[in-house]
Amino acid sequence: MSDANLDIENLRELYRELILDHARNPRNFERMADATHSAEGINPLCGDKLKLYFRINAANIIDDAKFEGSGCAISTASASMLTEFVHGMDMNTALQYFELLQQRLTAPDSPVEHAPLDLGKLRAFEGVREYPSRIKCATLAWHALRSAVQCDDHPASTE
Amino acid sequence: MSMTDYRKDFPALHQEIQGHPLVYLDSAASAQAPSVVIDAVAEYQRCDHANVHRGVHTLSHRATEAFEGAREKVRSFINAAKSSEIIFTRGTTEAINLVAQSYLRPILKSGDQILITHLEHHSNIVPWQLVCELTGAELVVAPINDQGELKLDALYELMNDKVRLLAIGHVSNALGSINPIQDIIAEARKFNMAILVDGAQAVPHMSVDVQALDCDFYAFSGHKMFGPTGTGVLYGKHARLEAMPPWQGGGDMILEVSFTRTVYNDLPYKFEAGTPNISGAVGLGAAVDYITAIGAENIARYENQLLSYLSEQLATIDGLQLIGTAANKASVQSFVIDGIHPHDLGTILDHQGVAIRTGHHCAMPVMDFFAVPGTARASLALYNNRDDVDKLIAAIRIATELFAE
Ligand SMILES: Cc1ncc(COP(=O)(O)O)c(C=O)c1O
Numbered sequence: 185m186s187d188a189n190l191d192i193e194n195l196r197e198l199y200r201e202l203i204l205d206h207a208r209n210p211r212n213f214e215r216m217a218d219a220t221h222s223a224e225g226i227n228p229l230c231g232d233k234l235k236l237y238f239r240i241n242a243a244n245i246i247d248d249a250k251f252e253g254s255g256c257a258i259s260t261a262s263a264s265m266l267t268e269f270v271h272g273m274d275m276n277t278a279l280q281y282f283e284l285l286q287q288r289l290t291a292p293d294s295p296v297e298h299a300p301l302d303l304g305k306l307r308a309f310e311g312v313r314e315y316p317s318r319i320k321c322a323t324l325a326w327h328a329l330r331s332a333v334q335c336d337d338h339p340a341s342t343e
Numbered sequence: 344m345s346m347t348d349y350r351k352d353f354p355a356l357h358q359e360i361q362g363h364p365l366v367y368l369d370s371a372a373s374a375q376a377p378s379v380v381i382d383a384v385a386e387y388q389r390c391d392h393a394n395v396h397r398g399v400h401t402l403s404h405r406a407t408e409a410f411e412g413a414r415e416k417v418r419s420f421i422n423a424a425k426s427s428e429i430i431f432t433r434g435t436t437e438a439i440n441l442v443a444q445s446y447l448r449p450i451l452k453s454g455d456q457i458l459i460t461h462l463e464h465h466s467n468i469v470p471w472q473l474v475c476e477l478t479g480a481e482l483v484v485a486p487i488n489d490q491g492e493l494k495l496d497a498l499y500e501l502m503n504d505k506v507r508l509l510a511i512g513h514v515s516n517a518l519g520s521i522n523p524i525q526d527i528i529a530e531a532r533k534f535n536m537a538i539l540v541d542g543a544q545a546v547p548h549m550s551v552d553v554q555a556l557d558c559d560f561y562a563f564s565g566h567k568m569f570g571p572t573g574t575g576v577l578y579g580k581h582a583r584l585e586a587m588p589p590w591q592g593g594g595d596m597i598l599e600v601s602f603t604r605t606v607y608n609d610l611p612y613k614f615e616a617g618t619p620n621i622s623g624a625v626g627l628g629a630a631v632d633y634i635t636a637i638g639a640e641n642i643a644r645y646e647n648q649l650l651s652y653l654s655e656q657l658a659t660i661d662g663l664q665l666i667g668t669a670a671n672k673a674s675v676q677s678f679v680i681d682g683i684h685p686h687d688l689g690t691i692l693d694h695q696g697v698a699i700r701t702g703h704h705c706a707m708p709v710m711d712f713f714a715v716p717g718t719a720r721a722s723l724a725l726y727n728n729r730d731d732v733d734k735l736i737a738a739i740r741i742a743t744e745l746f747a748e
Contacts, residue, residue, distance in 0.1 A: 188737070188741055191694060191695055191741055192741060192744065192745055194694065195691055195694055195741075195745055196745070198690070199687070199691075199745055199746075204746065208682070208748065229686075229702060230684075230685070230686035230701065230702050230716075230717060231686075231702055231703050231710070231716040231717040232686070232716075233716070254716050255684065255716075256684035256685075256686035256687045257683075257684055257687045257746075258686075258687070260684075315690055317690075318686075318690060321686070
């Protein structure tokens with residue numbers, strides 16, 4: 185394989201097809217007028233700025249999730265996949281997935297806390313591990329989810 | 344001798360990143376240091392270190408000589424009239440804050456104006472906002488055009504007797520635009536305003552003569568001109584500096600202290616409270632020697648050719664848009680590529696050993712003007728060559744291939 189091809193192959197570990205697909209065609213990419221919860225996520229390093237909207241019902245189930253804003257491929261794909269992933273999910277479970285994702289990206293060898301949970305499609309982000317400066321991008325939307333449900337008015341920042 | 348021969352002087356350039364030879368195109372953020380700078384700092388630490396201006400012993404004498412020797416080198420480098428007009432700071436940012444707090448704040452009143460431009464680095468915006476908040480003065484911003492050039496007519500329109508200070512970058516860090524600073528200062532002199540020039544991006548790339556410019560203050564950083572971090576310079580006209588109160592209090596800036604009265608030291612020590620960054624100043628002096636030996640004009644000529652090559656080559660990439668196309672530019676080319684966020688581009692290039700800066704470059708108003716969240720920016724120094732540009736282009740082509748649908 186030529187060097188260039190090798191580079192592309194390695195980079196595909198980070199930029200997997202699923203991520204590129206969500207980055208190019210973000211799902212649920214619109215404002216939500218009747219959101220019960222919303223929060224901004226800002227990554228000052230690269231200027232990513234996302235706003236996430238959630239409609240959470242009385243039983244604490246996330247009925248709907250949407251987002252808007254601009255960001256790099258990783259943060260956009262992460263937000264897009266988040267909105268699909270948490271749809272119909274109990275809010276506390278969603279927060280546990282955030283912790284699990286965070287752990288898988290930053291300390292993959294530590295014992296798994298939320299053992300019964302399975303990251304599923306979110307595993308696509310595991311390639312980010314090799315790029316410490318990009319972990320913030322992969323978790324930005326999740327930080328925003330957490331501040332939205334905790335009714336924290338301050339924009340979530342990965343700093 | 345071709346400029347590329349200077350590459351060998353910079354040890355950091357000779358390493359592999361991710362299995363590729365390093366291509367360093369981020370000198371506008373911070374330049375690499377040549378061995379002569381690294382060695383000068385080490386040699387000083389190894390043999391000559393003691394505190395300055397404080398001891399009768401031999402080492403203190405040597406340290407003082409080295410420190411004041413560096414000041415004299417800097418004076419000559421920017422052709423200041425006196426070495427007492429050279430104040431060592433931590434960098435451009437601290438130099439500008441010194442002027443904001445010590446020169447401007449005491450004289451600024453509600454209704455006064457501070458004039459800056461849309462091109463400024465945050466370091467030449469926020470210190471003025473701070474004094475505006477404290478005094479009720481107004482920050483006025485001169486506009487730019489689509490090429491990233493200052494609109495001179497508009498700038499001149501904004502000059503009047505309410506303006507206490509014009510604070511203007513010599514060269515834009517985000518776009519590389521060179522402002523016609525000499526003409527601008529001449530125009531500003533028709534009014535009673537002081538003039539500060541942010542020269543952080545100018546001194547590594549062109550010769551600067553503060554007397555010919557006739558500015559009141561000129562600020563720059565050591566680390567962008569091949570010197571150590573934590574070093575910088577505020578040049579100020581003697582009469583201006585003399586009239587200003589000290590900014591920080593402490594050792595070295597006093598002649599006599601009692602609990603009722605303190606007599607401040609003479610210039611430049613009045614503005615250098617506490618033990619200074621002595622080894623840093625020594626390194627900065629070595630960087631000045633290095634640049635001077637090559638010749639600022641030679642550097643400018645070489646870099647201009649390389650910058651043209653860089654911009655031309657970038658323009659051959661489909662979907663790439665150059666941001667900042669001023670007629671007169673130095674060292675920097677910003678750009679964006681359709682469908683690839685700058686941050687992703689930065690990661691993909693780093694993977695191939697190519698270091699560029701991505702993001703807002705501490706110039707968010709410039710990004711807002713061009714309606715982009717950030718740009719990718721390749722910046723050149725005298726150690727770059729066409730091979731670096733070619734590798735950058737090849738690496739960008741990989742990014743576009745990876746992101747192609
Ligand atoms: C034009 C300009 N002004 C000011 C600064 C601030 O310099 P420093 O961070 O060294 O204080 C920079 C560097 O980023 C710059 O490019």
